[in-house]
Amino acid sequence: MQKAEQEFLKDLDKKLWSAADKLRNNLDAAVYKHVVLGLIFLKYVSDAFEERREELRKNFRDPDHDYYIPQEDMSDEEYDEFIEEELEIRDYYIAKNVFWVPPLARWETLKKNHPLPNGTEIELPNGETYKMKSTAHLIDDANGAIENENPELKNILDRTYSQKQLPADKLGELINLFSDANFNAKEYKGKPLSINSKDILGHVYEYFLGEFALAEGKKGGQYYTPKSIVKLMVRMLKPFEGRVYDPAMGSGGFFVQSEDFIEEYGGKIGQISVYGQESNPTTWKLAAMNMAIRGIDFDFGKEPADSFTNDQHKDLRADYVMANPPFNVKDWWNEKLADDPRWEYGTPPEGNANFAWLQHMLYHLAPSGSLALLLANGSMSSQTSGEGEIRKNLLENDLVECMVALPGQLFTNTQIPACIWFLSKNKTNGTKTPDGKGKGDRSGTVLFIDAREKGYMKDRVLRDFKPEEIKAIAKTYSDWQQDNNDYEDIPGYCKSATLEEIQKNDYVLTPGRYVGAPETEDDGIPFPEKMKKLTTKLKSQFEESEALEEKIKENLAGLGYE
Template sequence: MASQSDHLTAAEISRLAGVTRATVSNWRRRHPDFPQPSGGTEASPSYDRRQVEAWLDARGRLPARSARDDFRAHLRRRTPADVEAVALFSAHLAGLDEKDRARIAALPDDELLESQADVFSPLAHPANPSHADVPAPLLRAAADVLLGEGPLAVFDVLEEHTDAPIGVRGTHPTPSALADLLADLATTGGLPAQSALDPACGSGRLLAATATRLKRHARVHGQEYRAVTAAQAKARVAERSPKASVDVRTGDSLREDAFPDLYVDAVVCNPPYGDRDWGHDELAFNPRWAYGVPPRSEPELAWVQHALAHLNDGGQAVLLLPPATASRSSGRRIRSELLRQGAMRAVIALPPGLAVPHHIGLHLWILQRPEANRPGRDTVLLMDATEEAAADHSRAPDETKLHDTILSVWKAFTAPTGFTEIPGTARSVAAIDLLDELVDLTPARHVRTAPVITPDAALRHATGLTERLKAEVAALTEASDIGPLSTAGETARTWRTATIADLSRGGALAVHRGMRASSTDGIPAELAERSVLRARDLIAGAPASGTAHELQLADPFTIEAGDVLLTQIVGPQGVAGRVAGKEDAGCLLDNSVFLLRPDPGRLDPWFLAGFVSAPDNVSQATTGTSTHQLVASRLRVPLLALGEQTAYGRAFRKIHELRTSARSAAKYADETADLIAATLSGGALLPQGVELP
């Protein structure tokens, strides 16, 4: 009888062949020679792996077997303890250099298990007191993936076999842009940070971002209640900051604090929200509640005090919190104490769309543990950044602009020279002025004012915007002329296709992706000042905005005009992409972007860009559960003559120009409408038919 790992479900067949589940169902119905089920159930049959691979191979649909495929085969039907063992093993290897990784991976089975005895000790329990049951071939398969693609690639596969879904108890991953912002705020304007803690670190994105901003040989600590995710966090931090000392532990931070005696310079946290079962009753007399016992309905204020309890004097904490935390009546007493004792430094309101839940604008709280010889600060920064968004409100905010604006305001507030109010955006408010009957810290309540603008300047500005809007509308009208299209007949056209992997092997194109450095080693001087094209730039349709120093690129790759650029992460609207133009040429490639460089004698770049970004094509080339990632090698391209490609390419280019013009026109329409509405309501301008008395 074949082992369980020798069977494949329909979903695994689709992943193996790089097609959709619907395609596998069609094969079963249309091809009598498709292998018959050999296991599973009637509702979820399984198929013999060897028969399926032979059938796919005979039709040229069997891709070369990868280390990930072997790892998936070894993981099938493994126990949760085995999955945790792989996670711990991978996190351990992530903290080693390449030489030690290769040495451990090459050990015989017995020596491999023996060498990892201490690593597996957290899994020991009465029913499984040793590491002897962990299969050595499973560890070796994980090591092969790690050596070839890095530690995080192992966890991409482990996510497919982990039963703890994202979203449990209100937990969600922190987007990279927000992680960078929180990390910069936590390490700016306070103590020179050499140690950090994230008590709800999840997969470690926020903790890793913070670690890269600490001094060399920093101490980094994290806690996460899911064992596999905690191991992923440790691997991520070790990969991003190999010189740091990393300690990530498993458990519930509020109920079972893994670091009761730890004090650090910076705490960052994106805590679970709306969790009423956070341990209110059993923690009622906990010494961490120096500012008041958090009500059952205020778990966020428990996390705030947990963060403050782990800070050194003068250390800073930055938390991402729901906006209601700033105003709920049940938290008024604790907010009052935070103000009275000088622990509250800033509340910053963010625009919606940055993180889950996307329809709500979250708040950033910046806190500081008051120094023993200094009772606290007299003022609190209140900033409303909700307007720092794209003009087209259906799109995500401009994250780069938002990051730069908030960080510059925070630096100005913490500078010794004093803070100048930014009307309508940011104010420095005396703590005593916030201690009213509501103690409402919602920034909009305190900073929203009418724009300060003279009537003559308002008229000039409104006139200029109106003229620019008319020009943009004219450009949009011109861009909407895509050209005459014709029908393909009664049925849609079909064609033979080839994968990007096939085209790459045949020399028709090359596939590249930027790489992040694992250290702070410098990059070549001639590239140091170049901009870096990131995924957020493609999504916003903006020019490259990253810097080589900020992103610590390894082996920088330079973009050329005619390259096809695609985001690696697949969002709700699919992938964003474009053909590189003159403004992109010479920029460097970030690791969040795929670059396809076609041979112009064989592939038209706009033809290629149009088909590889098509929704159906992207769907069948997407992997992942919580985060959907594009596997560029699986994208399929029609095999057409160059003349036909050029015709399709012209159409796809016009579509791109239409989208760009629509985005620009929408931006100026919103800007013009907002200005005129504000100046009319503020009395600076008068509508037609109204005269001054």
């Protein structure tokens, strides 16, 4: 993305969020989130529809196009009417994977009629009429109409605006806000933009997800993984073709970043198939809308469901699995899981789901697949309730490939220190990477990366990674995998350890145990000489301190204080 486009999106983000947030007043953040994101989605499907509609209008009148409709003996008025009728044929839109938007649900209908009083009868673009009840009812009916015409969106859109008791004036202001926003900008500060309205709306949707996660704090942060962590995991895992699965998908951030990664390498999103699962019904809908905005085909199961007790993809064996499940979940266990075939390396403790998530992901991994899992730091060293034995079995079966220790303060919803596990079913394979290079034989070794000192404070409470840091960490992993002589151990940062070394550390996988301390530059001064100088300096500072203390006592005495 060019600098002008980045600046334009950043400016648009701030303007929209600032304006939308002012309208929230006393609405609960969780309620307001769905109101706003639902309107963004409605604007998206309508804009995409209108973009295709305008393209068709030109094609119908272009003699060189396959869709050309000759005027023949029709008058200009008759010809225009015929073109407009042709534009209402659904197949023209479905053929280009554009959602068919019925007249009631088109943004123009909403924009023109939202201030009208209840009971007003309005005329729709196709000549039909609709009696207004309220703006909220109009949105509900619009979403219902879209779902009826597009089976893939069934039960995904929010049809409860009329139940939220939203002030009509505030809802109207939101509609005006998104109506006035320039989602079709062609230039910014005199510089041309090569970004279409769908990409802009997709970006705004993702930005708002992140801002709502911040607004909701601990309650909302579960469904949103910080973008920089997602980007790091995707860049290291490189999911460029095949089946991609996330069993705790939240709003679908891993899939969005996978799309961006593929496009960066010149591929197409159609190279991957997306599978996900989410137990929270509203978050499940948010993820589906996120995929629809991005034009990503997805299979999120028949319904929102718990991945452990109601696995929606039992037969799936994915090429890549990525997840950020909630850390250290205590109430995950169900008696019917006791002899589950997923616990191949040991039954997880009933009071902590960390190793249940890890083994669930391994179970769904293809024979040459790889996975990335974000977990609490305790997973690297805990010996309680059989966790140490599970970790030992994973290592003895040569499944663990890389461990990354992350810095603190990366999350909006927890201060628990975190790490990333990378596992592979086959560390001897020569799987190709997007740059065409093959992976080398990594059997019997594990790469440890200590990234705790990376990142910067983006504000008073949150840390973030710089883009160059993400690239550097990913390159370290890639160089080690490919065994191309570019990799080397760096004290304090990375170390390629053997299974024997890990056994000596009781199968503990904390990177700090292996990478050691950073090397310090030798200044050439012998230690005794350094110590003498330091001792002399310390003595001088003590003397200065005593003199200062005496001076303060004299001043206090002069003021009448002993």
